[in-house]
Amino acid sequence: MLSEIRKDPLSNDWVIIASERGGRPTDLKTETTKEEKGKFCPFCDSSEVSEPVKPHSICAATFAPDGKWMTRILPNKYPALMPEPILAQREMDDLYHCLTGVGGHEILVDSPKHDETLATMSKEQIEAIITNYQCRYSYWRKDPRITYLSVFKNHGKVAGASLHHPHSQLVATPLIPPRLTTELNESKEYFKLNNECLMCKILKTELENKHRLIFENNSVAAFCSFAPRFPFESLIVPKRHSASLEEITKEEISDLAEAMSVIFKKLDKLLNDPPFNYLIHVAPLRTPGLLYYHWHIEVILRLSQPAGFEWGSGVYINSVPPEDAALELNKVKIR
């Protein structure tokens, strides 16, 4: 197949799909780096959170019916941003400007079990994780200085996870991240022209042509992205149009947990526990009810290394066409 240059309608990413550069998609399979044994794990502590999340916490964890914690929240020991300082703009000179680093950075411990992954967890555990995310959105929405909450997961050392114990993170910022701004602009523009939500349209297209579809149930669909920066890059999208994960119902949480469980089980089996990141994209906290924005989860596998070309140009070279990635994933049988 000749190379193709594709553009993603939501993120505006330009991607070169150069399938001749790679072999089969599964050649990317990496050797799992085993964890050092006997290392102290700060997330394994079975006692309750000793120090409450500062400045205060409305929802420190999710709990099982027997009262044991299923997920909990810890302050990040090395926070990128902190709740204390007052938000202020500082002029360095007439060229450069900066903001004080007000915000938040928390660790969301995703399970009491040190060795679990999304591929091995129960569906109930994944539901607890999603409920925990939902709580943090409600919590941070109350801080008037915060305009956006990035909730994400790094899995595997290559993907930036310094600790093995399953955990997610959140960074609360006084600015709307540029990737979100682009998505918001594109969605707004599309809505103005077509009187339809762009993600609803993408969803309809993917469900119709099925070339990239990898999962579907009552309320959730997942598909490999049309213009993926990384091999196997996928979107997990709620079918009901909604601007934020905060508005998710109990049934939808259950369906989303099923989607995540199936997708990560398949990726695990196909590619041997690959390193990955996912990031939740929602509407900004100060404008929650956006008609034109549709929340979703971006999943990227870290099996390739962006280099000078990608960092300098913002264009990505990907050797795995998403149609091939979907085909491989759909062949995997789990249980």
Add this chain to the structure above:
Amino acid sequence: MLSEIRKDPLSNDWVIIASERGGRPTDLKTETTKEEKGKFCPFCDSSEVSEPVKPHSICAATFAPDGKWMTRILPNKYPALMPEPILAQREMDDLYHCLTGVGGHEILVDSPKHDETLATMSKEQIEAIITNYQCRYSYWRKDPRITYLSVFKNHGKVAGASLHHPHSQLVATPLIPPRLTTELNESKEYFKLNNECLMCKILKTELENKHRLIFENNSVAAFCSFAPRFPFESLIVPKRHSASLEEITKEEISDLAEAMSVIFKKLDKLLNDPPFNYLIHVAPLRTPGLLYYHWHIEVILRLSQPAGFEWGSGVYINSVPPEDAALELNKVKIR
């Protein structure tokens, strides 16, 4: 120091400078991964290029006075884009579009010596590399389908270099990369408002306050970026306002080679041959004489791993303030 949120005026990058997360800048020093001995190197071949660069080549290499090659050009064995296909837009459906992958992808061998790096090379060798770049701009400018030429170098495995022998690459694309589009827009906007080139203004600011300056000679200055995505991220900038490297003079080539030699010698000594990428930013090929754009080289070290937050938000967390990075570099004595 509290965190700061900074915005780069040229690239629009948002960066969180969180110095509490890291230790001293030099703690980032990595252990060099030694190359496997006895591995065949396709760039070491001392014969002349057996297969000419397709479709034809106006400048296959630079040569020393004794007639031996100093740099040469090879077709990339696994090209991301190829010169053959005809540029065409393809409609996938009413949502997605793509272009055929027309373009070019070449390997620029930077030296006949397998073990040289920018830190160990002679100044004459670096001059030959720059002259070779200049040739490729002139060459690709003649292809009407190509609008931009990304010339870059990956050094070290972590930075995406699969072969040890010193080399650069170029990717010729029928589109202007998004990072360039942003720089072009910001530069144009600034020029309209201030009747001055944005990079000339940045240069003046950096030369005046000296907080981030790391090198200066007659025609070139270099400084750590105000809002760096990566530790030690720097810009190497010609003092004379010019839109493309193609317009560089012999004296300027000599001064640029001196700048690169000094900077990479210092980085090598300070951080033990760190993995890096650099990328040359020039005006698009079809609009060469742009008044408002100023060409430059972006240098990034790959000592940290962008993770879920960075990939999903487009905001970067960096633990090394550029003022500290410049201080460390300015302490290093070479020779």
